Amino acid sequence: MTLPGKEATIADVVSIAVECIDCGRNRWWKPAELRRYGVNGQTPLAALSERLRCSACQADGLPGRAVSIQAAFIEEHERRRRAARRRNEREMPLERSRRA
Numbered sequence: 001m002t003l004p005g006k007e008a009t010i011a012d013v014v015s016i017a018v019e020c021i022d023c024g025r026n027r028w029w030k031p032a033e034l035r036r037y038g039v040n041g042q043t044p045l046a047a048l049s050e051r052l053r054c055s056a057c058q059a060d061g062l063p064g065r066a067v068s069i070q071a072a073f074i075e076e077h078e079r080r081r082r083a084a085r086r087r088n089e090r091e092m093p094l095e096r097s098r099r100a
């Protein structure tokens with residue numbers, strides 16, 4: 001979930017799923033693992049699929065360029081974590097006051 005008008009970059013994601021349309025291989029990558037492909041925090045998500053290649057297809061002499069990218073955004077992840085924390089904070093004192 002990104003704000004409208006703001007382009008999503010690697011800095012916004014927790015992990016990235018890269019699926020090869022040609023051979024069906026897929027894998028979740030951490031942004032740090034993509035550094036060796038010249039990907040950094042400022043790399044727009046839209047540019048990712050141009051940079052990544054399927055190594056299995058390349059080994060077979062194919063271009064390996066038909067990759068589809070799916071990103072798990074930090075905000076979603078954070079929001080879920082914060083919601084869980086809030087729930088814990090709220091429940092504990094309530095439990096106590098109800099019993100008192």
Ligand SMILES: [Zn+2]
Pocket residue numbers: 020021022023024025054055056057058064
């Ligand atoms: Zn492939």
